[in-house]
Amino acid sequence: MLNESIIFYIVFNNATVKSSPNSRRLGLNIHRGKSKILKINSASTAPILLEDVALEEVESFTYLGSIVDKKEGTDADVRVRIGKARATFKQLKNVWKASKLTKNTKLRLFNTTVKPVLLYGAETWRTTLSTMNRLQTFINGCLRIILKIKWPEKISKQELWHQTRQMPVEQEILRRRWGWVGQALRKPGCSTTRRALTWNPQGKRKRRRPRNTWRRDLEADTKRLGHTWKQLESLAGDRDAWRTLVGGLCPTRGSQA
Template sequence: MKTLTFEEKHGIQWTAQNQLDDLGFADGLVLLSRTHEQMQIKTASVAAVLKFKTKNSNPITLDDETLEDVESFTYLGSIIDEQGGSDADVKARIDKAKAALLQLKNIWNSKQLSTNIKVTIFNMNVKAVLLYGAEIWRTTTTTIKKVQALINGCLHKILNIHWPDTISNSLLRERINQLPAEEEIRKRRWKWIGHTLRKSSNCITRQALTWNPEGRLESGRPKNTLRREIKADMERMNNNWKELERIAQDRVGWRMLMSGLCSFAKSNRRKEGRNFK
């Protein structure tokens, strides 16, 4: 796929000096424009378009053929939808993880394989599928519950625990060294953030972390976003982006920061548990 550059300013404002026109990959291209007219100019210059967004009712055409305006599509393994959230992607991940779990039914039922081997296979072939792309999910209480419910069900199969036998979720995770879903996702997210902050300041991925989108906020209570979740964690750690960029250069220091954040989450869970009792 050919990556385009435009002399005219037809992209979205990315940094103070630069605009972002497109995202090019081996088998896909995302074109970015602020208006319908600019998008039509770009579309006429390429062989395929994977993503466009416009409030204009006029269709985008390519070689006199109208391109379908879709509500969602799969891009680099993750589902992008017009709502901008992660619900559709989480649902797809859960379905894929369930399919992977069923394909390995003989493994879970095997009496020759140890629990440790089964857990290793689960982590590599089911959990990895479930949490693919979780670093950038906009997590909600509902999302965490759905992901955790699937993981708990898998762990019950691995340990061969069936009704009427019961075991608490905390003891279940402790027996086979599993983190709670919320903590696992947070750990993956901050590992990715550290990796991104160590990249060059010209890297688009790094710029995206602190990028402020154009446009006005809609009225009403703002939706939870990945940016707001990251900001909330930063406030818990009493850090800002500048300080995080400094810490990220030291991998050992960054791992200590992640450990402290996870310890804070554990402490909160214990407090909530005592309050519930």
């Protein structure tokens, strides 16, 4: 991770990427074929060079299983996660149809096999209405199959969540986000993850309504919590207090039932 952080820093500050002699001695070389460049809000058209060879510029790439997309942002990653979760759900179709398995067993399997695939990386998603609707529609469809509720039978989403002890996906993502923020705030001040939370890149944006971003979601949540960022940094050191804080922001399934 340290090596990757150094690489990103050099790319931001110089048009040429060079492997340091120390990293080469340790076998930490930059692979030209696996290295891609994605420029965001950059007016520069100059290529990024690795040892005098231009690296390929792309519109999106996959990093640690998550999609980083220049134009679609979170939407691209959500679309892929839904596709993978749908494939996982279909692979277990015999489980959902099995009459010998109880509803609770099926729901535990759903929560431990399908949900993790669907919400992988959700801690850093921006939560737009359209994104949440797509995720919730997929989850509700799966739950209806598990409960064997077929068209034209109707059930309200509140009753569906009550019977399956599920919380709205937006609240689940909120819990994941702030659980991750707590972990990040407990890291040393020199940590790249910790610094990324408050990093403020300078520049001018286009004259139009700014798009919703993960950072703006975080700022809105902070206002709802009634705390300043400094207070949250101090509170994160107490894990029990942090869990209480997150629990107040987004209740668990048990407290909603």
